[in-house]
Amino acid sequence: MADVDKWVYSNIVKDHFMHPRGFLVGAPKEGEFDAEGEVGSPACGDIIRIWIKVDKATDRIKDIKWQTWGCATAIASASAFVEMIMKNGDMKIDEALKITPTEIAEYLGGLPSRKFHCSILADKAFKKAAENYRANQ
Amino acid sequence: MKEKNKKRIYLDHAAGAPLDKRVKKAMEPYFMDVFGNPNAIYKEGLEAREALDSARGTVAEVLGAKADEIIFTSGGTESDNLAILGVANEVKQFYGAGGKFASLRTDKTGNSTEVKLSSSSSPSPHIITTKFEHPAVLNACKVLEKSGFAATYLDVGKDGVVNPKDVAKALRANTVLVTIMYANNEIGTVQPIREIAKVIRKFRKAGNGKAISGYPFFHTDACQAPGYLDFNVERLGVDMLTLNGSKIYGPKGSGVLYMKRGIKIIPMMHGGEQEKGLRPGTENVAGIVGFAAALALCEREKxxxxxxxxxxxxxxxxxxxxxxxxxxxxxxxxxxxxxxxxxxxxxxxxxxxxxxxxxxxxxxxxxxxxxxxxxxxxxxxxxxxxxxxxxxxxxxxxxxxxxxxxxxxxxxxxxxxxxxxxxxxxxxxxx
The missing domain is CATH 3.90.1150.10 (Aspartate Aminotransferase, domain 1)
Structure with missing residues (x-):
């Protein structure tokens, strides 16, 4: 018999998807974040928005939150990306910008190849948020 | 993480239904006890032949068809392809070879089948289908477009129901096949097959200027219909009809193409004389027996x-x-x-x-x-x-x-x- 617990994605993806962390509920409060970035479209089926709060003096990310409309990997990769940034305390923006889709996929224990290109959008939304932050400084 | 014994609620019957245990029981003798090749003339072969004939009779009865109008296949996709590509390859010969189609006109009475190979601007044979067919139909039509056929993909409206008037408007002198599903596999909308059949019959009878008399044929993919809808082929007025065993609590890998007497198609595979040479290969006896049992059950419990x-x-x-x-x-x-x-x-x-x-x-x-x-x-x-x-x-x-x-x-x-x-x-x- 097949393994009844087998899932279409890795268990890490499943965990992030079923129990996503670091997302924002509802609209952000006034002054809660310094910048936001959004990528994706209804046509492609995934939209992700990332908010960041940055320590001006050190350029370190004090807080980062996400919202995603999309499939399991889109949700899981947003959750994983934010966790990668926050797990060791406040990461510098430049450091966070170096995180690649491949690293996110690896952090998640791998993704199906057809999902790789379309659903890892968190890094791109973050890049936009960082650009918006820099533009306003 | 999942509880191993949690009850499952299966709500994807349009994708595949479980084998009914009554169907399984009907199939059981045909794996080991009755194993002969139905084409053999000794006892084991004759037993298998009898099962095959009986199954064909059952399917024909449920469809209101004749036994020789039933072709057993491996499922819905094969039946769709056999119908569409089979008709297309048959008419190709009237239109000339090499993808260069020549017009073939009928006389005023619509009876002539004389081939007239015209020069350059000859119309292509034409197929009508809808935008929301199953990929087995859509992709078969797309392949034909690449080889010189013309295809019309009808709109289905916001309700997902084809308007027979749109079919009437789309019919051309060179239309050789209309293929419209009976019930959509994703949204379950039921198409007015009888009305569409009437439109096509009327057009076919009119004859004038028709490329090849007797055409177009009307095919319907009825994979989702058994158990719910009337699929008596006489009442529906279809020329060809596709069924799939795995959607009707029968075995996967079993299917039927109903094809009205008199229709000619070119088979996709070439081999022995099984299924009148239209679907060669040793018959899947257990699968066919299971298909017939499943179809009969669907009809009985409809x-x-x-x-x-x-x-x-x-x-x-x-x-x-x-x-x-x-x-x-x-x-x-x-x-x-x-x-x-x-x-x-x-x-x-x-x-x-x-x-x-x-x-x-x-x-x-x-x-x-x-x-x-x-x-x-x-x-x-x-x-x-x-x-x-x-x-x-x-x-x-x-x-x-x-x-x-x-x-x-x-x-x-x-x-x-x-x-x-x-x-x-x-x-x-x-x-």
Whole structure:
């Protein structure tokens, strides 16, 4: 018999998807974040928005939150990306910008190849948020 | 992480139904006891032949057809391809070789079959289908377009029901085949097959200027129909009809193409004389016996199941639409299969919904791109004229023989929480 617990994605993806962390509920409060970035479209089926709060003096990310409309990997990769940034305390923006889709996929224990290109959008939304932050400084 | 003994609620019968245990019982003797090749003339062969003939008789009776009009295949996809490519390859010879089609006109009475190879600007043979067919039909038509055929893909309107008048308008002198599904596999909308058949018969009889007399033929993919709809071929007025065993509680890898006497097709495979040479290869005796048993059961239980499932379906649809905001039914509420509820949940994505439902023990499917290999959203939902986000949030529940009200109540219990959770971290509309 097949393994009844087998899932279409890795268990890490499943965990992030079923129990996503670091997302924002509802609209952000006034002054809660310094910048936001959004990528994706209804046509492609995934939209992700990332908010960041940055320590001006050190350029370190004090807080980062996400919202995603999309499939399991889109949700899981947003959750994983934010966790990668926050797990060791406040990461510098430049450091966070170096995180690649491949690293996110690896952090998640791998993704199906057809999902790789379309659903890892968190890094791109973050890049936009960082650009918006820099533009306003 | 999943509880191993959690009860599963299977609501994806349009994708595949479990084998009915009565069908399994009917098939059992044909694996080991009756194993002969039905084409052999000794006892073992004759026993297998008898089973085959009996199954063919059963299928013919249910369809209101003659036994020699039944071709056993490996399933719906093969039957669709055999019908479409078979007719197309047959008419190709009238139009000349090498993809350069020459016009073939009939005389005023429509009886001439004289071939007149014309020069350059000759019209191509033409096929009519719809935008929301099963890929087995759509992709077969696309292949023909590449080899010089013309194809019309009819709109299906916002209700997902083809207008016979649109078929009438699309018919051309060179139309050789019309293929329109009986009930859509994603949204369950039922097409007016009898009315379309009438339109085609009228056009065929008119004769004047028709490229080849006797054409066009009318094929319907009726894979989702057994058990719910009338598929007597005489009453429907179709020339060809596709059925699939795995949708009717029969074995996977079994199917039928009904083909009216007098129609000529070129087979896709070449081999022995099985199935009149149109589908060569040693017959799948157990599969064929199972198919016939499954079809007969569907017919026998049709009235009762239709009544029971229509009530359950409407109960599900009504409560989902009432309990959960920003939801809508895809396709006509009335012209639809008794077992199909296809509902769009805006601001939540279909694959995410089905995986959360799976975790609760519920199996269903989605029209979202994220769930397809080509990453395109459902061509069926977009054919209704709905924007992409509707397709991405579309979830199909297809009920079946084992579905109970308790199952539906469980779905209604967990679904609002799942959709609410996904919407809570969706940026598309913060609620």
């Amino acid at each position: 009235e009762r199941e239709t009544k029971r499932l229509t009530a359950l379906r409407d109960y599900l649809i009504k409560n989902v639409l009432n309990k959960i905001s920003k939801t809508s039914l895809n396709g006509s509420a009335t012209e639809r299969l008794p077992n199909n509820a296809n509902i769009t949940f805006l601001d939540a994505e279909g694959e995410a919904i089905i995986l959360y439902l799976d975790n609760e023990g519920i199996a269903c499917s989605t029209g979202s791109a994220c769930n397809s290999a080509n990453l395109e959203p459902s061509h069926v939902i977009t054919a209704l004229g709905k924007p992409h986000e509707h397709a991405h949030g579309a979830v199909r529940f297809t009920l079946g023989r084992n579905t109970t009200k308790k199952d539906i109540d469980f779905v209604l219990k967990v679904l609002p929480g799942i959709v609410g959770k996904l919407r809570s971290f969706s940026p598309t509309s913060i609620i």
